[in-house]
Amino acid sequence: MAKLEDIAKLAEVSPTTVSRVINNYGSLSEKTKNKVFTAMKELNYQPNSLARSLKGKSSKIIGVIFPGVSNPFFGQMVETIENQLFDRGYKIILCNAGKNKEKERAYLRMLIANQVDGIIAGSHNLEIEEYQQVGLPIISFDRYLSENIPIVSSDNFQGGKIAAEVLLASGSKNIQMISGANQPNSPTNRRLVGFKEVIEDNNLKFGLTEIKYNASPNIKGMKIKEVLSNNSVDGIFCTDDLTSLLVFQQAHQLGLRIPEDIRLIGYDGTSFIQEFHPELATIEQPINDIVTLMIDLLLQRIKDPDCNLQQNYVLPVKAIAGETSRRISE
Amino acid sequence: MAKLEDIAKLAEVSPTTVSRVINNYGSLSEKTKNKVFTAMKELNYQPNSLARSLKGKSSKIIGVIFPGVSNPFFGQMVETIENQLFDRGYKIILCNAGKNKEKERAYLRMLIANQVDGIIAGSHNLEIEEYQQVGLPIISFDRYLSENIPIVSSDNFQGGKIAAEVLLASGSKNIQMISGANQPNSPTNRRLVGFKEVIEDNNLKFGLTEIKYNASPNIKGMKIKEVLSNNSVDGIFCTDDLTSLLVFQQAHQLGLRIPEDIRLIGYDGTSFIQEFHPELATIEQPINDIVTLMIDLLLQRIKDPDCNLQQNYVLPVKAIAGETSRRISE
Numbered sequence: 001m002a003k004l005e006d007i008a009k010l011a012e013v014s015p016t017t018v019s020r021v022i023n024n025y026g027s028l029s030e031k032t033k034n035k036v037f038t039a040m041k042e043l044n045y046q047p048n049s050l051a052r053s054l055k056g057k058s059s060k061i062i063g064v065i066f067p068g069v070s071n072p073f074f075g076q077m078v079e080t081i082e083n084q085l086f087d088r089g090y091k092i093i094l095c096n097a098g099k100n101k102e103k104e105r106a107y108l109r110m111l112i113a114n115q116v117d118g119i120i121a122g123s124h125n126l127e128i129e130e131y132q133q134v135g136l137p138i139i140s141f142d143r144y145l146s147e148n149i150p151i152v153s154s155d156n157f158q159g160g161k162i163a164a165e166v167l168l169a170s171g172s173k174n175i176q177m178i179s180g181a182n183q184p185n186s187p188t189n190r191r192l193v194g195f196k197e198v199i200e201d202n203n204l205k206f207g208l209t210e211i212k213y214n215a216s217p218n219i220k221g222m223k224i225k226e227v228l229s230n231n232s233v234d235g236i237f238c239t240d241d242l243t244s245l246l247v248f249q250q251a252h253q254l255g256l257r258i259p260e261d262i263r264l265i266g267y268d269g270t271s272f273i274q275e276f277h278p279e280l281a282t283i284e285q286p287i288n289d290i291v292t293l294m295i296d297l298l299l300q301r302i303k304d305p306d307c308n309l310q311q312n313y314v315l316p317v318k319a320i321a322g323e324t325s326r327r328i329s330e
Numbered sequence: 331m332a333k334l335e336d337i338a339k340l341a342e343v344s345p346t347t348v349s350r351v352i353n354n355y356g357s358l359s360e361k362t363k364n365k366v367f368t369a370m371k372e373l374n375y376q377p378n379s380l381a382r383s384l385k386g387k388s389s390k391i392i393g394v395i396f397p398g399v400s401n402p403f404f405g406q407m408v409e410t411i412e413n414q415l416f417d418r419g420y421k422i423i424l425c426n427a428g429k430n431k432e433k434e435r436a437y438l439r440m441l442i443a444n445q446v447d448g449i450i451a452g453s454h455n456l457e458i459e460e461y462q463q464v465g466l467p468i469i470s471f472d473r474y475l476s477e478n479i480p481i482v483s484s485d486n487f488q489g490g491k492i493a494a495e496v497l498l499a500s501g502s503k504n505i506q507m508i509s510g511a512n513q514p515n516s517p518t519n520r521r522l523v524g525f526k527e528v529i530e531d532n533n534l535k536f537g538l539t540e541i542k543y544n545a546s547p548n549i550k551g552m553k554i555k556e557v558l559s560n561n562s563v564d565g566i567f568c569t570d571d572l573t574s575l576l577v578f579q580q581a582h583q584l585g586l587r588i589p590e591d592i593r594l595i596g597y598d599g600t601s602f603i604q605e606f607h608p609e610l611a612t613i614e615q616p617i618n619d620i621v622t623l624m625i626d627l628l629l630q631r632i633k634d635p636d637c638n639l640q641q642n643y644v645l646p647v648k649a650i651a652g653e654t655s656r657r658i659s660e
Contacts, residue, residue: 061423068409070602075405079398079426086425086433091440093391094424095416096409103416110421217605245606272400275547276575 004112004133011039019112019135026135026305061091062298063111065104066122066141067214068096072272073240074122077141080291081120088295090117097123099214105130112136118298121145137301139294142187150309152294153187154285159317160194163237163265163283166319168202170263170327172235175199175206176227178247179239180213187312191239191267207233217246224250234262241266241273241282248280248324264324274320281325289315334442334463341369349442349465356465356635391421392628393441395434396452396471397544398426402602403570404452407471410621411450418625420447427453429544435460442466448628451475467631469624472517480639482624483517484615489647490524493567493595493613496649498532500593500657502565505529505536506557508577509569510543517642521569521597537563547576554580564592571596571603571612578610578654594654604650611655619645 008015013032020026021036062085069075082092093116097104104125111119111134118137131138131145138145142153167175177195180188192208199206211223224247227233238244244266251258258264266273269284293313300307338345343362350356351366392415399405412422423446427434434455441449441464448467461468461475468475472483497505507525510518522538529536541553554577557563568574574596581588588594596603599614623643630637 069399070402070406070409070600072400072402072405072602075402076400078424079400082424082426083428086436091423091425091437093421094408094412095421096412098413106416107421242606249606249608270400272402276572276579278579 006043007036007039010043011035015133016135019133022112022135058117058302060089061093061116063095063107063116063119064092065095065097065107065119068098069094070096071242072270073242073268076270076272077122077287077291080287081295084291084295088299097125099125101125108134117302120294120298121149137298137305139298139301141290141294144186147311150297150311150313151187152290152297152313152315154290154315154317156187156190157194159267159283159285160191160196160237161198162194162317162319163191163267164195164198166265166281166325167235167237167263168198168204170235170259170325172263173204174233175204175235175237176209176233177206177237177239178209178211178224178227178243181210188239195237211243217242221246221250225254228254228256228262236262236264238264238266241268241270241277241280244280244282244324245277258324259326260328263326265319265322269320279323281322282320283317284320285317286315336373337366337369340373341365345463346465349463352442352465388447388632390419391423391446393425393437393446393449394422395425395427395437395449398428399424400426401572402600403572403598406600406602407452407617407621410617411625414621414625418629427455429455431455438464447632450624450628467628467635469628469631471620471624474516477641480627480641480643481517482620482627482643482645484620484645484647486517486520487524489597489613489615490521490526490567491528492524492647492649493521493597494525494528496595496611496655497565497567497593498528498534500565500589500655502593503534504563505534505565505567506539506563507536507567507569508539508541508554508557508573511540518569525567541573547572551576551580555584558584558586558592566592566594568594568596571598571600571607571610574610574612574654575607588654589656590658593656595649595652599650609653611652612650613647614650615647616645 004015004018007018011018013036017032018036020028021033064078064081066074066078069078078094085092095107104123108130120139120141122141122143131149138149140149140151142151144151177192179192209223209227211220220243228250236247238247244264247264248258251262256262264281266280266282269282273280273282293315297309301309334345334348337348341348343366347362348366350358351363394408394411396404396408399408408424415422425437434453438460446466450469450471452471452473461479468479470479470481472481474481507522509522539553539557541550550573558580566577568577574594577594578588581592586592594611596610596612599612603610603612623645627639631639
């Protein structure tokens with residue numbers, strides 16, 4: 001069966017253009033459209049034509065791609081997305097991409113081919129090119145996907161700075177940062193930059209331990225144990241709260257006291273963490289505002305595919321105090 | 331605009347029958363079909379006819395209705411449903427019904443009207459009649475919806491029994507059970523029955539505190555504080571792990587030690603709880619098996635709407651040991 005790429009080759013246009021023609025999306029000349037339609041006919045390519053005619057310009061369905069809703073952060077984000085989109089007349093098709101490249105690719109193709117008005121993406125296992133070829137309105141959460149795809153993030157730089165300030169204020173001097181493995185162009189790298197700036201301004205150094213985001217909690221726990229055992233660490237910044245919970249556990253097992261021996265601050269500040277672990281200091285991402293903004297931008301793009309949007313939208317974060325970062329008087 | 335009920339009245343059939351005709355689902359006589367079609371024509375009712383013709387017999391989309399994926403239990407269940415359905419060629423439209431009757435009703439109508447092959451439901455705010463009228467294959471998780479809708483549950487009775495046995499073995503004598511408000515016909519009531527049986531067989535009594543499932547953690551925390559303050563409780567069974575986490579918190583705040591002063595066991599045993607709170611004893615529901623069975627049954631019903639299924643399918647549970655239910659030697 002003919003693929004998008006085959007049509008593109010025959011029509012001498014990019015796959016993005018083919019996708020845009022199929023989805024009737026964006027400004028396209030009649031000449032280009034005709035080239036693509038001719039190629040489609042020649043190759044007997046049927047992009048679910050009934051779906052197209054049904055859809056007209058709108059299926060009122062949005063594709064939502066995140067690593068997985070069993071993680072409380074993505075669970076809260078997807079729940080918020082679904083709630084807010086419902087209020088605006090849209091439903092969601094959910095894809096938990098996990099670590100599965102093939103699955104993410106299959107969803108992208110399906111979403112391109114026939115069913116959704118747009119995509120909110122908070123995951124990418126794939127090469128950036130594949131997102132560039134989608135030819136549908138996409139808004140990204142906190143990940144660089146392509147030049148044309150706006151990214152909504154919380155203020156990662158400021159978040160990193162605040163985390164460092166909290167640890168310094170708590171009296172920590174031998175500081176460790178535990179983060180996911182860093183990806184080039186990812187806005188989350190800014191947490192490291194902000195953190196580093198404050199630590200170095202105070203003429204201190206810090207250690208950096210990278211642990212893959214999708215490592216299992218047991219594997220993460222082992223690495224954390226190493227960090228806690230091999231150093232005289234007295235302050236730790238984790239770039240997510242679940243890792244912070246693991247640090248809490250491992251410290252307890254090693255007989256280290258928090259905050260007496262080690263101060264600890266996490267990142268994300270979901271409702272779950274604030275309600276069930278109020279002892280954990282953290283940096284709260286404004287999930288509601290992030291979602292509202294992503295949806296506003298996406299609906300703008302759906303209404304007008306050529307509307308001008310910024311590349312980056314950054315929302316403020318705030319520190320949530322907790323027992324784990326309390327200063328111990330000497 | 332004409333509604334399903336109007337067609338039903340004019341055609342002198344039940345709304346379920348109208349829905350079945352629209353969805354081409356189940357055994358229906360030509361006579362009945364004609365009555366419904368005539369009424370639809372007379373009232374100018376258009377159930378998204380392009381969607382119908384597109385769909386033929388299959389949209390390869392399943393509607394999934396749960397209270398909300400920000401709860402780790404439902405998050406894991408929905409993630410598992412989506413993963414397993416994806417492997418079988420289906421996508422999901424997700425509805426987080428929350429406490430919102432109107433939203434659940436709107437989704438049900440939308441799902442009935444045009445888009446899905448079937449529904450997996452783990453929530454009901456609605457009157458049972460509304461589910462009876464759906465006229466599409468439905469499988470329910472742990473909730474009674476209607477005579478014709480199969481329920482998949484874990485063994486709630488056995489779970490309640492085991493929880494009681496664990497607390498007794500830990501040396502508890504003054505026992506409290508904290509559960510959600512009980513709904514008639516709900517399989518989860520069997521936890522109470524099993525728990526009660528074991529406690530009474532041992533010639534003991536126990537207190538029962540009901541806290542609404544959808545109360546906020548702060549409100550739940552307050553009620554738990556009352557339970558802990560007003561009684562000389564030395565063993566607590568919570569019918570979900572998040573409540574168990576709140577008991578842990580409140581006990582800590584009141585200076586009560588777990589397990590020294592109070593033993594504690596929860597329910598659900600999600601990966602999240604087992605990985606991030608291994609100290610919590612719990613009863614594990616086999617989420618993977620539950621999902622596999624729900625999907626098998628649903629796909630059977632989709633293939634053959636009149637296939638004979640049982641009303642109840644019950645899968646075994648198991649106790650997960652944890653520090654919170656350790657016996658303290660005297």
